[in-house]
Amino acid sequence: MSGLLDGKIAIVTGGSKGIGYSIAERFLKEGAKVIICSRSKAELSTAASKLGCDFHQLDVSDSSGVKSMSEWFSKEHGKLDILVNNAGLIRPGRITKTTEEDWDLQINVNLKGPYLMSNNFLPHMNTGGAILNISSTVGLRAMKGAAAYCASKGGVVNLTRAMALDLAGKIRVNCICPAVVDTPMVDERVQAGSVSREVLDNVQPIGRMGKPEEIAAMALHLCGPEAEWTTGSIITVDGGQTAA
Secondary structure, eight states: OOOOOTTTEEEEEETTTTTHHHHHHHHTTTTTTEEESSSOOHHHHHOOHHHHHHEEEEEEHOOOOHHHHHHHHHTTOOEEEEEEOOOOOOBBBTTTTTOHHHHHHHHIIIIIIIHHHHHHHHGGGEEEEEEEEOOOOOGGOTTBBBBHHHHHHHHHHHHHHHHHHTTTTEEEEEEEEEEOOHHHHHHHHTTTTTTHHHHHTTSSSSSSSSSHHHHHHHHHHHHSSTTTOOOOOEEETTGGGGGG
């Protein structure tokens, strides 16, 4: 690797598996010091051991927990260079079937989480740092049966733009919108019988799901020194899905 992130400190939420794990892994290979976060202490401990990085148990929708972590980070690590707001979840449901509980859960984790993390950690960020929000192609174009998820991810897209304007010249803020990526979240949907892997492969014109490391490659570019003039950008990494 080329050491693009030598000397940088990064936080990756939802970093114990899937896209977050791959981003943390790539950042570490490029020389960054990485702290991964997740709600599951067991998954975090296992992932951190494999990666060789620090971890902090956290529910990004819990304002007191996020505040506590920011205080811990300031004491233990000082200044932050990169924040990746990746933590997210989905509870499928049409608008007529979505419960208030499912709505609140997805809005709180997927949209409130990036707000809380950014709001609490910005005071600790070095000028010239980067925030990367992970949304979804359904933040740009909707799909049936996922009303709350689409709403939350659409919010992340416009939150990214607003933050980029608020922080222009100080912190760069960008967003990746992946299509279907082969992660444990996909495995859960397949095992539940709600969809087949063949269907998920064919959602993308390329004919397959994305790989977490392909999202990590774009994350590295957007958070690294080669994208110093890029802010407020919403980047699709989607096998051609949004072109169709």
